[in-house]
Amino acid sequence: MSFLLVVLIAISLGSVSAADASDDVVANATDVAVTPIQPTEATVEAVQSAIDSAKTGDIVDISNNAEYDFNDSGVTITTSGITVDGKGTTTIKGYGDGNGLIAIKAQNVTIQGIKFIDTNPLNNFTYNGNTAGWGISANGAAGGVVKDCEFTDFNSGIVVMQTIGFDIENNNFTGGYSTKLANDPTVNKEQGSKSLNIYRQSAQVTVKNNRFIGPILDGVSIAQGSGSNQVIDNYFEGNCYSIYFGGASTAGSVIKGNTFVNCGFFKEGDINWEGLPVISIQKSSDNITVEDNTFKAINNNVLIAAEKGNEAHGFPTQIGNINVTGNVVEKYDEDAKNITLFHVLVRDSSALEITTPINVTNNVLASDVKGVSIYFDGKEIFSASNAYLNTTLDANKVFSNETLYGTTLTVDDVKAYAGNAAKIVLTLKDSNGVGLANKEIIVTYADNFIKAYTNSQGIAEVPIVENAAVTKYVTAIFLGEGNVYQGAVDTAKVVISKKATTLTAAKTSVSGKVKKAIKVKVTLKTGKTAIKNKKVTIKVNGKTFSGKTNSKGQVTITVKVAKKGTFKAAFKFAGDSAYKASSSKTVKFTVKK
Numbered sequence: 001m002s003f004l005l006v007v008l009i010a011i012s013l014g015s016v017s018a019a020d021a022s023d024d025v026v027a028n029a030t031d032v033a034v035t036p037i038q039p040t041e042a043t044v045e046a047v048q049s050a051i052d053s054a055k056t057g058d059i060v061d062i063s064n065n066a067e068y069d070f071n072d073s074g075v076t077i078t079t080s081g082i083t084v085d086g087k088g089t090t091t092i093k094g095y096g097d098g099n100g101l102i103a104i105k106a107q108n109v110t111i112q113g114i115k116f117i118d119t120n121p122l123n124n125f126t127y128n129g130n131t132a133g134w135g136i137s138a139n140g141a142a143g144g145v146v147k148d149c150e151f152t153d154f155n156s157g158i159v160v161m162q163t164i165g166f167d168i169e170n171n172n173f174t175g176g177y178s179t180k181l182a183n184d185p186t187v188n189k190e191q192g193s194k195s196l197n198i199y200r201q202s203a204q205v206t207v208k209n210n211r212f213i214g215p216i217l218d219g220v221s222i223a224q225g226s227g228s229n230q231v232i233d234n235y236f237e238g239n240c241y242s243i244y245f246g247g248a249s250t251a252g253s254v255i256k257g258n259t260f261v262n263c264g265f266f267k268e269g270d271i272n273w274e275g276l277p278v279i280s281i282q283k284s285s286d287n288i289t290v291e292d293n294t295f296k297a298i299n300n301n302v303l304i305a306a307e308k309g310n311e312a313h314g315f316p317t318q319i320g321n322i323n324v325t326g327n328v329v330e331k332y333d334e335d336a337k338n339i340t341l342f343h344v345l346v347r348d349s350s351a352l353e354i355t356t357p358i359n360v361t362n363n364v365l366a367s368d369v370k371g372v373s374i375y376f377d378g379k380e381i382f383s384a385s386n387a388y389l390n391t392t393l394d395a396n397k398v399f400s401n402e403t404l405y406g407t408t409l410t411v412d413d414v415k416a417y418a419g420n421a422a423k424i425v426l427t428l429k430d431s432n433g434v435g436l437a438n439k440e441i442i443v444t445y446a447d448n449f450i451k452a453y454t455n456s457q458g459i460a461e462v463p464i465v466e467n468a469a470v471t472k473y474v475t476a477i478f479l480g481e482g483n484v485y486q487g488a489v490d491t492a493k494v495v496i497s498k499k500a501t502t503l504t505a506a507k508t509s510v511s512g513k514v515k516k517a518i519k520v521k522v523t524l525k526t527g528k529t530a531i532k533n534k535k536v537t538i539k540v541n542g543k544t545f546s547g548k549t550n551s552k553g554q555v556t557i558t559v560k561v562a563k564k565g566t567f568k569a570a571f572k573f574a575g576d577s578a579y580k581a582s583s584s585k586t587v588k589f590t591v592k593k
Helices: 044-053
Strands: 059-061 067-071 075-077 083-094 102-104 110-118 134-139 144-147 150-152 156-161 164-169 172-174 194-199 203-208 211-213 218-222 230-232 235-237 241-245 253-256 259-261 266-268 271-273 277-281 285-291 294-297 302-308 319-325 328-331 340-346 351-353 358-361 370-376 379-384 387-389 392-394 407-411 414-417 421-430 440-445 448-453 459-465 470-478 488-497 502-505 509-513 518-526 535-540 543-548 554-559 565-569 587-592
Touching: 044 059, 044 067, 044 075, 110 134, 134 144, 156 164, 277 285, 285 302, 285 488, 302 319, 319 340, 340 358, 358 370, 370 387, 407 470, 414 421, 421 440, 421 470, 421 488, 440 459, 448 459, 509 518, 518 535, 518 587, 535 554, 535 565, 543 554
Parallel strands: 059 083, 067 083, 075 102, 083 110, 102 134, 110 144, 110 150, 134 156, 144 164, 150 172, 156 194, 164 203, 172 211, 194 218, 203 230, 211 235, 218 241, 230 253, 235 259, 241 277, 253 285, 259 294, 277 302, 285 319, 294 328, 302 340, 319 358, 340 370, 407 488, 414 488, 509 587
Antiparallel strands: 266 271, 351 392, 358 387, 370 379, 407 421, 421 459, 440 448, 440 470, 470 488, 502 518, 518 554, 535 543, 565 587
16 A cells, blocks of 8 residues: 655745844735736637636636637646636636646646536547546646536546545536447447546545436546545536546545435436446445435446456456445336346355455345345355355355444634644444543545554544644544454544734834835734734735734834825735634724825
């Protein structure tokens, strides 16, 4: 198992000059750019020019044109920290140049409020390829966000590759196409659209509150060693495979709180292709949590499918450390039959050695729905509504579930402020509510795998510090213990908030002469703690003056006014990733000749 650690350091540079003999900081007037950048016309060249002119923190607003036809071209973003915004009123259509209509090759880029339409005909299928057309590609784009967008009829609406940390939120994916490749009858292989494609060792991708609707081959495709991703609170309807995992890609993944409706089949002409897994972990079948989802199942539905010995993606898959808990299975049609929540197929041997437990418990199943079904070469050797498996299954003998003591693992949600020490608290208890001491808990947080051990009360703690406001998720797993204790799993949310700030001016009324320096000291704090190296501004008579706070949270700003009169203004701190914005009380400037 590889451990990935990405440290992103943002350094802000500015020039200041010292004031008097103190360590106050004094700065002169600066111009503050607030106007978004817009393309001069509705062409791909104009959008690229606007993007190229943007600097970190800028917004490229393309909503001044209702529609852009990129055809076989695309734009590329190489500047970190910019936003491209369509305001929810803008459409980009075309199929791009092979890298997407928008290619992100920089960090902390946001794309929002744009409708993307693939104009490529939906008949370009072969065994080795499928329809051309990507909406957005993100390559090495850590910290990126795509939100509030729509993607229609794409091969891949969004492609994420070689990226650690990316958020995909509140988007609509519709249309798409699937086929059984009638031009190659020797291969039982599907082909078609992949709405969201995460591959090439991408990790910590959060897919949340999106909608995947239509005959899409893969709603979410995760492959090529892309582990520790989270698919949370999404809606899937009418897909073939709603979530598909390729080789070595399930490790550390969480599928939670999603709704799957009428998925796992597609109709091609007069043929209904049934029995496709709604969630396929056939090519990678270990270290995954599937919990608190709702399935509205149809006839012959396999909701989650795993395999041992599947070599399709380069090496035989292994089985273990799978947690399927808290899910609800309802019937989409009253007469739906032959529905299985978790199906395992063993391909490569006469025994299934489960070295780390498979936990399929506490699910709510409609009548006649199987919780677990295990097959060896067409022969079902085990089935149950609930099961905890941590032993060897022999194809020649029907396996009976061992009697183990149940356990519960609870992870508390964490709420803390940026920069403050916090703790992830875990509690492990047996079926009688008694804490279990000296047990190992595996915690997955921020792409790190941490081992924690319970104390005499069954409690373990993992210290964390986040220096910026962020929301992350933590997964904790107790793997069980021999033939004594069942395994357990739980997830929780870590919410790190910005700290409140106060900005206080030393004086609320000052005076001076035209074009002469008027100095005012201000102090920036959070509670009683000074905040250093932060920019404070004030705008007087249309001109902006600024400076950075020193180690005491203080800055002396020099204001020069070009005409006489009385002017009122407040000092402002714009806030940042760790601190909320604040303003001082109004200061009156009396300027005389």
